[in-house]
Amino acid sequence: MYEKWGARASVVLLGAALLTAGCSSGDDGAGGAPITQRPTAADPYWVNPDGNAARQVAAYEKAGKKTEAARIRRIAEQPVGEWIGPENPEGEARGYTEAAAKSGRTALLVLYNIPHRDCGQYSQGGAADGAAYRAWIDGVARGIGDRAATVVLEPDALLHLVDGCTPEEFHEERYDLLKGAVTTLTSLKNTRVYLDAGNAGWGHPDQIFAPLKSAGVEDADGFAVNVSNFYSTTDSIAYGKRLAAKVGDKHFVIDTSRNGNGPYTEGAPEERWCNPPGRALGEPPTTKTADPMVDAYLWVKRPGESDGECKGGPKAGAWWPEYALDLTP
Numbered sequence: 001m002y003e004k005w006g007a008r009a010s011v012v013l014l015g016a017a018l019l020t021a022g023c024s025s026g027d028d029g030a031g032g033a034p035i036t037q038r039p040t041a042a043d044p045y046w047v048n049p050d051g052n053a054a055r056q057v058a059a060y061e062k063a064g065k066k067t068e069a070a071r072i073r074r075i076a077e078q079p080v081g082e083w084i085g086p087e088n089p090e091g092e093a094r095g096y097t098e099a100a101a102k103s104g105r106t107a108l109l110v111l112y113n114i115p116h117r118d119c120g121q122y123s124q125g126g127a128a129d130g131a132a133y134r135a136w137i138d139g140v141a142r143g144i145g146d147r148a149a150t151v152v153l154e155p156d157a158l159l160h161l162v163d164g165c166t167p168e169e170f171h172e173e174r175y176d177l178l179k180g181a182v183t184t185l186t187s188l189k190n191t192r193v194y195l196d197a198g199n200a201g202w203g204h205p206d207q208i209f210a211p212l213k214s215a216g217v218e219d220a221d222g223f224a225v226n227v228s229n230f231y232s233t234t235d236s237i238a239y240g241k242r243l244a245a246k247v248g249d250k251h252f253v254i255d256t257s258r259n260g261n262g263p264y265t266e267g268a269p270e271e272r273w274c275n276p277p278g279r280a281l282g283e284p285p286t287t288k289t290a291d292p293m294v295d296a297y298l299w300v301k302r303p304g305e306s307d308g309e310c311k312g313g314p315k316a317g318a319w320w321p322e323y324a325l326d327l328t329p
Contacts, residue, residue, distance in 0.1 A: 032061035036049075038077070040105065046096070047077060053076035053324065056072045056076070057069050071328040081108050081110040081152065082108065082110065084113070088139075094142075095143075096109060097145070108149075110300055111154060112155055114127070130173050137184050145188070148190040148191075150296075152196065153195050154195070155196045155300075159198050161174060174215075178216060179215055179219075182215070183216065197217075197243055200239035201231055220250070223244075228300065230259050230263040230276065230279055231263055233290070237254070244293055251295045253294065255299065256284075256297040256299065257301045258280070258303055260281050260282045261278060264276030274311065275311040303327050304320060304323055
C-alpha cells in the first residue's frame with residue numbers, strides 16, 4: 001500500500017547540484033522564491049529542492065498560477081521521505097545523504113524492498129529473494145556511510161505477517177531479513193533506524209509487539225507509526241505508547257504527512273487508506289513533539305503522490321498534482 005519508484009539517480013544528482021549552486025527548481029526566472037532548508041533547531045531533516053512538489057511549484061509559477069503554486073509550496077518546503085529504489089541503492093543513498101550533509105541536515109530515507117512486498121496489491125514487488133535483499137541493504141549502508149540519516153524500515157512488512165496476507169512459508173525469512181537490516185544499518189555511525197509498526201486503526205498492540213521483537217526492534221532506535229496513513233497525531237501517540245510499553249519503552253516516530261483531518265470513514269473499508277478525498281497535511285516535520293516518547297513527526301509518505309490506482313489515481317508513488325492541491329485547501 002505504499003510507494004513505487006521510477007528512475008531516481010538523475011534526481012539525486014540534480015538535487016545535489018542544485019544545492020551546490022545555491023538555487024532550486026523554484027528559482028526559474030519566473031519570480032518564484034527558491035526552495036530552502038528549514039531551521040535545524042526544530043527540523044533537522046533535509047528538504048529536497050528538486051522534488052516533485054518543488055517542480056510543480058516552478059511549473060505553476062511559470063504558468064502564472066500563483067494561488068496553486070503557493071498551495072503546493074506548503075509541501076515543497078518541508079522535508080519528505082526519499083524512498084530508495086531497487087536498482088541503485090548505493091548511488092541513491094549516497095546522493096541523498098551527501099546532498100543533506102552539504103546543507104548540514106539529516107536525510108530521511110525509506111526502505112521498502114522486502115521480498116513478496118504488499119501481497120500482490122498496488123505496490124507489489126520487492127527484492128527477488130533473501131540474498132538479493134541482503135545485497136540491497138548492504139548497498140544502502142555503503143551509500144549512507146558515516147553521514148547522518150534516519151531510516152524508516154519496511155512499511156507493512158510486519159503487519160502483513162500478522163494479518164495473514166503474507167504466506168506462512170515466508171515468515172521466518174522475513175524476520176531474519178529485517179533483523180539483519182537493523183543490525184547492518186544501526187552499525188553505521190550516524191544512522192537511526194525505526195521499524196514500521198502499523199497505525200492506530202490497526203488491531204491491538206498485542207498483535208504486533210512480538211513480531212517487532214522478532215524483527216530486532218530492541219536493537220533499533222525504535223519504531224514508526226501511521227506511515228502513509230491518516231490517523232490523528234493524538235491517536236498515533238496513544239497507540240505508540242501502548243506498543244512501546246511492550247517493547248522496552250522504545251521511542252517512536254509518527255508520519256504526520258496527511259493526517260490533518262484524520263482518517264476517511266466512507267466507502268469500502270478495505271480501501272479507505274487509498275487516495276481518500278478531503279484529507280489535509282498534518283503537523284510539519286519536527287523533533288519538537290508533544291510527547292518525550294516521540295522522537296519526531298515525519299512526512300514519510302510524500303504528500304501529493306498516489307497511493308495506487310484507486311479513486312482515479314495514477315500508479316502508486318506517481319505525482320498527482322490534483323491530489324496535492326486537495327491536501328492544501
